[in-house]
Amino acid sequence: MSARKVRILIAKPGLDGHDRGAKVVARALRDAGYEVIYTGLRQTPEMIVEAALQEDVDAIGLSLLSGAHLTIFPRVAALMKEQGLDDVMLFGGGIIPEDDAPALKQAGVANVFGPGTSTQDIITFVEQEMARRK
Amino acid sequence: MELTERILKADRRALARAISLVENDGEQAQKLLQEVYPHAGQAHIIGITGPPGSGKSTLVSQIARQYRQQGRTVGIVAVDPSSPFTGGALLGDRVRMRDLAGDRGVFVRSMASRGSMGGLARATGDAVTLLDAAGFDLVLIETVGAGQVEVDIAREAHTTLVVEVPGLGDEVQAIKAGLMEIADVFVVNKADHAGVDQTVRALTIMLDMNSAACSWTPPVIKTIALHGEGVADLIEAVDDHWAYLVRENALQDQQRIHAQNRLTRVMRRRLFDELLAKIGPERFEETVMQVATHKIDPYSAAARLMNSKTQGS
Amino acid sequence: MFDKEKLAELRKRHEKWVDGTLQKSLERAPERADEFITVSSTPVRRLYTPLDVADLDYPEDLGLPGEYPFTRGVHPTMYRSRLWTMRMFAGFGTAEETNARFKYLLEHGETGLSTAFDLPTLYGYDSDAPEAEGEFGVCGVAISSLRDMEVLLDGLPLDRITTSMTINSPAAVIWAMYIVAAEKRGIPRAKLGGTIQNDILKEYIAQKEFIFPPEPSMRLVVDTIEFGTQEMPRWNTISISGYHIREAGSTAAQELAFTLSDGFEYVRWAIDRGLDVDAFAPRLSFFFNAHNDFFEEIGKYRAARRIWAREMRETFGAKNPRSWWMRFHSQTAGVSLTAQQPENNIARVAIQALAAVLGGTQSLHTNSMDEALALPSETAARIALRTQQIIALETGVTNTVDPLAGSFFVEAETDRMEAESREYFHRIADLGGVLPAIEQGFFQLEIADAASRYQWEIDQKKRIVVGVNEYSGEEKIGIPILKMDQQGYDRQVARLREIRRTRDHRAVSARLSDLRQAAAGDANLMPFLIEAVREYATLQEIMDVLREVWGEYREPVIV
Numbered sequence A: 001m002s003a004r005k006v007r008i009l010i011a012k013p014g015l016d017g018h019d020r021g022a023k024v025v026a027r028a029l030r031d032a033g034y035e036v037i038y039t040g041l042r043q044t045p046e047m048i049v050e051a052a053l054q055e056d057v058d059a060i061g062l063s064l065l066s067g068a069h070l071t072i073f074p075r076v077a078a079l080m081k082e083q084g085l086d087d088v089m090l091f092g093g094g095i096i097p098e099d100d101a102p103a104l105k106q107a108g109v110a111n112v113f114g115p116g117t118s119t120q121d122i123i124t125f126v127e128q129e130m131a132r133r134k
Numbered sequence B: 001m002e003l004t005e006r007i008l009k010a011d012r013r014a015l016a017r018a019i020s021l022v023e024n025d026g027e028q029a030q031k032l033l034q035e036v037y038p039h040a041g042q043a044h045i046i047g048i049t050g051p052p053g054s055g056k057s058t059l060v061s062q063i064a065r066q067y068r069q070q071g072r073t074v075g076i077v078a079v080d081p082s083s084p085f086t087g088g089a090l091l092g093d094r095v096r097m098r099d100l101a102g103d104r105g106v107f108v109r110s111m112a113s114r115g116s117m118g119g120l121a122r123a124t125g126d127a128v129t130l131l132d133a134a135g136f137d138l139v140l141i142e143t144v145g146a147g148q149v150e151v152d153i154a155r156e157a158h159t160t161l162v163v164e165v166p167g168l169g170d171e172v173q174a175i176k177a178g179l180m181e182i183a184d185v186f187v188v189n190k191a192d193h194a195g196v197d198q199t200v201r202a203l204t205i206m207l208d209m210n211s212a213a214c215s216w217t218p219p220v221i222k223t224i225a226l227h228g229e230g231v232a233d234l235i236e237a238v239d240d241h242w243a244y245l246v247r248e249n250a251l252q253d254q255q256r257i258h259a260q261n262r263l264t265r266v267m268r269r270r271l272f273d274e275l276l277a278k279i280g281p282e283r284f285e286e287t288v289m290q291v292a293t294h295k296i297d298p299y300s301a302a303a304r305l306m307n308s309k310t311q312g313s
Numbered sequence C: 001m002f003d004k005e006k007l008a009e010l011r012k013r014h015e016k017w018v019d020g021t022l023q024k025s026l027e028r029a030p031e032r033a034d035e036f037i038t039v040s041s042t043p044v045r046r047l048y049t050p051l052d053v054a055d056l057d058y059p060e061d062l063g064l065p066g067e068y069p070f071t072r073g074v075h076p077t078m079y080r081s082r083l084w085t086m087r088m089f090a091g092f093g094t095a096e097e098t099n100a101r102f103k104y105l106l107e108h109g110e111t112g113l114s115t116a117f118d119l120p121t122l123y124g125y126d127s128d129a130p131e132a133e134g135e136f137g138v139c140g141v142a143i144s145s146l147r148d149m150e151v152l153l154d155g156l157p158l159d160r161i162t163t164s165m166t167i168n169s170p171a172a173v174i175w176a177m178y179i180v181a182a183e184k185r186g187i188p189r190a191k192l193g194g195t196i197q198n199d200i201l202k203e204y205i206a207q208k209e210f211i212f213p214p215e216p217s218m219r220l221v222v223d224t225i226e227f228g229t230q231e232m233p234r235w236n237t238i239s240i241s242g243y244h245i246r247e248a249g250s251t252a253a254q255e256l257a258f259t260l261s262d263g264f265e266y267v268r269w270a271i272d273r274g275l276d277v278d279a280f281a282p283r284l285s286f287f288f289n290a291h292n293d294f295f296e297e298i299g300k301y302r303a304a305r306r307i308w309a310r311e312m313r314e315t316f317g318a319k320n321p322r323s324w325w326m327r328f329h330s331q332t333a334g335v336s337l338t339a340q341q342p343e344n345n346i347a348r349v350a351i352q353a354l355a356a357v358l359g360g361t362q363s364l365h366t367n368s369m370d371e372a373l374a375l376p377s378e379t380a381a382r383i384a385l386r387t388q389q390i391i392a393l394e395t396g397v398t399n400t401v402d403p404l405a406g407s408f409f410v411e412a413e414t415d416r417m418e419a420e421s422r423e424y425f426h427r428i429a430d431l432g433g434v435l436p437a438i439e440q441g442f443f444q445l446e447i448a449d450a451a452s453r454y455q456w457e458i459d460q461k462k463r464i465v466v467g468v469n470e471y472s473g474e475e476k477i478g479i480p481i482l483k484m485d486q487q488g489y490d491r492q493v494a495r496l497r498e499i500r501r502t503r504d505h506r507a508v509s510a511r512l513s514d515l516r517q518a519a520a521g522d523a524n525l526m527p528f529l530i531e532a533v534r535e536y537a538t539l540q541e542i543m544d545v546l547r548e549v550w551g552e553y554r555e556p557v558i559v
């Protein structure tokens, strides 16, 4: 009853309108028992981080298919630091070439999921990270 | 507590953390509330309830914007349902409040109902206390909107807005049974849809029939939340209601009733928790099974459990 | 089509077969699954016989190719006369880079151009706008002014090729740029051929690249339809698209039903404008997805033609047979591509493309194997084009018209598609039509449900994706990935600043204020847009004027 509930923000930054992945992941996380805050399309990094702060989330998941991940993901990570959200886990998904993953991880993104990832993999990852960070 | 200090200075991160604490309950939360509570009691608390998709979130966003233009700060708690099966929740009200992003005079918090019925979460009242203590001039609460009559909101809010949409027609009579008592202002949103005037008329007639008892007759306001139309009128009605509460000394009565409710709820919960701890979860579970299989009736079972003094059997 | 007595006989025989032959076989060799489903999660029966299409009326339901109801194709000879147009979607970075890619594709036998624009362009922002940060040239080419368009089209034979442009909210502005760029080279607008996608309804439903609220957006679309009807007889002013609806996760039937509903909505609006249905309907074109489920897809295309013809004739009273034609472009399913073992995508694309061809497509884009990873590289794009050429020239499927007609299964799928679509038409009508249904989030929720179900089936292994949840290995990616020219952005911004500095400022503001006035009234905006772009008003300047007058749309959230 008083167990700590894990809260996750699922956000869709950038201009592209492909919210299929974000919605599928949001629903899957809900079905796995998480409280998911969904913020809708075209969120700026500032909006995302401010929402994460107000909602006191444990993790932020970004979905981006436009290819602007190298600009946007690190920007979110930097703003998180600025706001003191160091303990919040950041992960992302979309069309992200494997070559870009190291740079994103360097910037503070815990993991990136490409097309064809099963939602179970994402859930398992979130579970492990949450357990590790306790 | 350091956290308390920061909340009173309206530190957003501290406030966010504190809301999680009260949501998750526990000793720390009690201590926090103990410290914060004396500082609350300043905000005008406004509840917004109505059927799913009636435009509650859109309205909340518009109301907040209008108050912001007057320079007043706004805290928002938006409640959505938790899944009874998995405990998970998909909280989507923020999407409609996008226009408020970037305004530091606004704080939005989504909340899952976590098994509570009646349209609010158990900790909604505590979250409102925190926002209140942090100095927000107004606190808006959006209820779940699960379809059933959500009267709990009236126990937390000074002013309760009941949102309807056109096209209810004959159903109005049936549905409104419980809402009639709690509404301080009726909003007929989506006034751009056909049938607004019928809905307004139906509500007005019913209000006329009910109005004898009290001195405040809920106004019926038409809005198109999508475009902000009618929101100025709505704000005026809300402010009128507040003025009425103050003028008629009704505020004190209301606060007494709210306090009584809250105290009763807390005591009930504590009594139950203490009792459960004494009985032990296994024994409780066992008895549940006996009731479920009709080996014993719930009344005798309760009597037996409540008489037991020690844990185990 | 079938003799009643013979059917009755068959029914008896079928029953016997079930109890006898089948039963025995199942005992020995049970089936691999309890249920076999299509990509759209619809069950497929073990066997199809005349019993499944007993009501089929050949002349009514199928007819002959080139004749009503066009189930078998819009042309009597189909690919025996002319192959489909092999049109490869291309665009990235600056106009120079995309122009070079266009020339490369034309040299390799492509027969029509297809332009992808970057996201800032699709949202009506100039390349140097803050909103455009990180998005420049990533998903397509950046076009911020007439100058960019001139560079994009440089040296291309605009009077001989047709150009398709995938753009929606700002479609009218980009079209205006195309028209002016051609006219400046001495090619009159009446000679220009091509397509603008211009399908705003599916933006609200699926792709979400909308700017304005639905009503003014629809007015702008009708402005283009009207203008095209009067001045540009070779131009398709709209490509009513199911592609993105499907990519967003819909089923095949939803793709079909929602797209057709959108089509009917445009027809209604254009008729309300006072246009003669037979004047504009022949220029309406469609765009469908070619997904994995071979027979379901073929059924979808065939049903699409039949429903469109019937509705145009019966409901909208069109008399010109060309108004009854459903002509469509198709593209293989981007969502079906896997990042894992990307070479496998070549096989997927080939089979999807084959379905589009057997469904009678008028033009086709085949995806490149690397598109789940990045923008297509030149090699990958060439293989994709070669795939079409192999289908066209080596397989023999083009030798006869609609070769799968009469297959019990294909006809049953075609019927199912029509029935499911009609069911949706009723539901949409009950909600008050397409716009109210959008506002209530009806389409969005239907699609999100289907998408979740699809993913769930994959996660549960009820659906196998080779290389992903079966036969997966840690193979490394063996294909080269396109990297963009890093200096492109700087060049683009420099060009934009140069234009803003050197153009006739008075003329620009005069044209923009004319536009503002026209937008607030109800004149056709095309002439105003043409005059504004001619003076090098930028895309964003123009779109900002419209934003100011019409406001911006926020979607109903449906998760």
Ligand SMILES: Nc1nc2c(ncn2[C@@H]2O[C@H](COP(=O)(O)OP(=O)(O)OP(=O)(O)O)[C@@H](O)[C@H]2O)c(=O)[nH]1
Pocket: B050, B051, B052, B053, B054, B055, B056, B057, B058, B059, B093, B096, B144, B145, B189, B190, B191, B192, B193, B223, B224, B225, B226, B227, C439, C440, C441, C555, C556, C557
């Ligand atoms: N036509 C019209 N649509 C409106 C109006 N107000 C809100 N909407 C739309 O109604 C839909 C639901 O609005 P919300 O604000 O999310 O409604 P809600 O009551 O908060 O919904 P839940 O939280 O899901 O119960 C959205 O698509 C809004 O855009 C209005 O005045 N007119």
Ligand SMILES: [Mg+2]
Pocket: B056, B057, B058, B092, B093, B142
């Ligand atoms: Mg809401």
